[in-house]
Amino acid sequence: MRPTVHDIAAEAEVSLATVDRVLNNRPGVRKVTRDKVERAIATLGYIRDVAAANLAKSRSYPLIFILPEGENAFMRGLEAEVQSARARSAVERTDITILSVPAFDGSALADALDDARRRGPAGVAVVAVEAPQVVAAVGRLRADGIAVVTLVSDLTGSERDHFAGVDNIAAGRTAGSLMRRFLGGRDGPVAIVAGSMLVRDHRDRLEGFSAAVNEGVAKRHLLSVVEGHDDPSEVEKLVQDLLASHADLAGIYSLGAGNRGMIAALERAGRQSEICAIAHELTPYSRAALVSGTIDALLNQDAGHEVRSAIRVLKARADGLSMIEAQERIRIDIFLKDNLPVEPA
Amino acid sequence: MRPTVHDIAAEAEVSLATVDRVLNNRPGVRKVTRDKVERAIATLGYIRDVAAANLAKSRSYPLIFILPEGENAFMRGLEAEVQSARARSAVERTDITILSVPAFDGSALADALDDARRRGPAGVAVVAVEAPQVVAAVGRLRADGIAVVTLVSDLTGSERDHFAGVDNIAAGRTAGSLMRRFLGGRDGPVAIVAGSMLVRDHRDRLEGFSAAVNEGVAKRHLLSVVEGHDDPSEVEKLVQDLLASHADLAGIYSLGAGNRGMIAALERAGRQSEICAIAHELTPYSRAALVSGTIDALLNQDAGHEVRSAIRVLKARADGLSMIEAQERIRIDIFLKDNLPVEPA
DNA sequence: GAATTTTTGATGTACGTAAATCAAAAATGC
DNA sequence: GCATTTTTGATTTACGTACATCAAAAATTC
Numbered sequence A, B: 001m002r003p004t005v006h007d008i009a010a011e012a013e014v015s016l017a018t019v020d021r022v023l024n025n026r027p028g029v030r031k032v033t034r035d036k037v038e039r040a041i042a043t044l045g046y047i048r049d050v051a052a053a054n055l056a057k058s059r060s061y062p063l064i065f066i067l068p069e070g071e072n073a074f075m076r077g078l079e080a081e082v083q084s085a086r087a088r089s090a091v092e093r094t095d096i097t098i099l100s101v102p103a104f105d106g107s108a109l110a111d112a113l114d115d116a117r118r119r120g121p122a123g124v125a126v127v128a129v130e131a132p133q134v135v136a137a138v139g140r141l142r143a144d145g146i147a148v149v150t151l152v153s154d155l156t157g158s159e160r161d162h163f164a165g166v167d168n169i170a171a172g173r174t175a176g177s178l179m180r181r182f183l184g185g186r187d188g189p190v191a192i193v194a195g196s197m198l199v200r201d202h203r204d205r206l207e208g209f210s211a212a213v214n215e216g217v218a219k220r221h222l223l224s225v226v227e228g229h230d231d232p233s234e235v236e237k238l239v240q241d242l243l244a245s246h247a248d249l250a251g252i253y254s255l256g257a258g259n260r261g262m263i264a265a266l267e268r269a270g271r272q273s274e275i276c277a278i279a280h281e282l283t284p285y286s287r288a289a290l291v292s293g294t295i296d297a298l299l300n301q302d303a304g305h306e307v308r309s310a311i312r313v314l315k316a317r318a319d320g321l322s323m324i325e326a327q328e329r330i331r332i333d334i335f336l337k338d339n340l341p342v343e344p345a
Numbered sequence C: 001g002a003a004t005t006t007t008t009g010a011t012g013t014a015c016g017t018a019a020a021t022c023a024a025a026a027a028t029g030c
Numbered sequence D: 001g002c003a004t005t006t007t008t009g010a011t012t013t014a015c016g017t018a019c020a021t022c023a024a025a026a027a028t029t030c
Helices: A005-012 A016-023 A031-044 A050-057 A073-087 A106-118 A132-143 A168-183 A200-213 A232-245 A259-269 A284-292 A303-318 B005-012 B016-023 B031-044 B050-057 B073-087 B106-118 B132-143 B168-183 B200-213 B232-245 B259-269 B284-292 B303-318
Strands: A061-068 A094-101 A123-126 A147-151 A162-164 A190-194 A251-254 A276-280 A297-300 A333-335 B061-068 B094-101 B123-126 B147-151 B162-164 B190-194 B251-254 B276-280 B297-300 B333-335
Touching (some): A005 A016, A005 A031, A016 A031, A050 B050, A061 A073, A061 A303, A073 A284, A106 A132, A123 A303, A168 A200, A168 A251, A168 A297, A168 B168, A232 A251, A232 A259, A259 A276, A259 A284, A276 A284, A284 A297, A333 B333, B005 B016, B016 B031, B061 B073, B061 B106, B061 B303, B073 B284, B073 B303, B094 B106, B106 B123, B106 B132, B123 B303, B132 B147, B147 B303, B162 B303, B168 B276, B190 B200, B190 B232, B232 B251, B232 B259, B251 B259, B276 B284, B284 B297
Parallel strands (some): A061 A123, A123 A147, A147 A162, A251 A276, B061 B094, B061 B123, B123 B147, B147 B162, B251 B276
Antiparallel strands (some): A297 A333, B297 B333
């Protein structure tokens, strides 16, 4: 049987109340007594029963998630993950609210952050857009003692407690490395389609890709980046134009969302097998394209992991606890059609 | 505030005792009353507070893990994960024992399973070796009502409740697909090094690889499989021989353990950059080789995920509950040097 | 309609911790 | 050595559920 507070009290020859004072850092305990209790804790190997502690505290964590609107399939998947975290609220003692804001709109996001602040939550998770107003709004939240975690896209120069997302420079490098190896000796330029250079994750991916695709000897020509604002129809038009003006196009790297558009353009042009396409995020559309061969490789960040990590960090920060860095690192998954996970039910 | 048993009692206009009888399927409740209570549960959206329930029950789950001995780095990593699950025993109410058996030895494994059976655990997780005695021993455990999960390597024809591991045919396919694309138009045969054809996971990987590496047009010559029994020095000798007898070797697929040997042989021959090497499992050795470029790609199964999944399933089965299939599926990770996770502390 | 069985209610204890109160004891200041 | 402050002890209630006991009420049987 694992030791309880009663065992500590007996071992240290003090009362239960004193043990409680030591365990919960309450004042009014002499140094000698405190040491005595801590020695007892160490010798018995006492571990606090968090389930019982939470039960007794009946603490709850009001959290707010701020996500971009729009038909971006990855973001909708992310929202679904937040919803399913909400379903676990009972067990995890969280109380999650979701706020939606227009995508790529710094001032709207800043307003939403201020709105969140007025609600007085324990923590806020936000998909960041890089803008001075946003940095300022995050500062106000932090000043109020509200924990802030950036989700998926980080915010340079802000006082956020943590970034729950992948290393996007490494993700870009991975894409570049795959592109280089998959193209092998083949000629032709490579096109890059981004969502917006206003978000940090897209800028980082571009940086990593550019460096890795030309590592080694052969220098491959990279066309200048086009921005599709994560909108399928806009992306489709852009890719259509790229295909028309570059008959020798060897590869496309889509580093943002709106892949539906790229897929449609490639397939309508009938050039899906000759062009090596690498994209981000596993969605129903990109999955189908990977299976059919239109897309050659997909990089993915697990939205479920990111949401759960964000919640863990926010709860820890709200309690003034530290986090286990290694545990909160989000991996970059590579999917080929051969290692696709089974379709979610 | 989420509803409690008291709220249900009030809503259904019955006593707390009756609610308890319904919730825990105790006898002595009329159908009409039971329905009334169940309606109250539904309308209030009551969810049992598992933390409080476990606290009240003070239930514990004695589990036994049976792992192969030897200096197989993956297996030692797996054992470390079981150890760290042991450290969480307090929270998870588990009581984990580890038994070690010689690798690739069916009768020793069967003996260990019988030993486990005598200890009367709630569940057993085992890295299987395919042998009739093992199948029979698993049958005896199941007959005693002990839950059994195969770990990493499955057991054909057995009555195990679940397999906590990756789809190794898909893993082999993924390796084959990468090999094909990385080699591109280059000539030369590909060698395959396995641990033993006695374990299901190695046989499955071979099957998948053979199919995928020659998908499409060009037929690449595959040398016949050699078995290194997951032993680094044995593998080193085998690879040394392969290199000596095949000056035009284009690729090596190492589908088992003992990669240290392969790495050493490749580097001593100075042919690490001309030969495309694909291997399994991220260990300190394989990681270093991936970074240096000796290994081109690593497939990995997350041992931590597998252990945690096995524990979840064993606990659920011990309680006669069902599991969420999708949640327990273990992914196949692909690592290039560009998307390597940071070194564990 | 009495005797029997089944169903329900009332109540208490337990799990391990948190948190509060009030009294008693010990340490400190002067 | 007295008054004051600080430290400690003893005790109680609470969190939400599980589980047991005994009595009371209702339903069933004959």
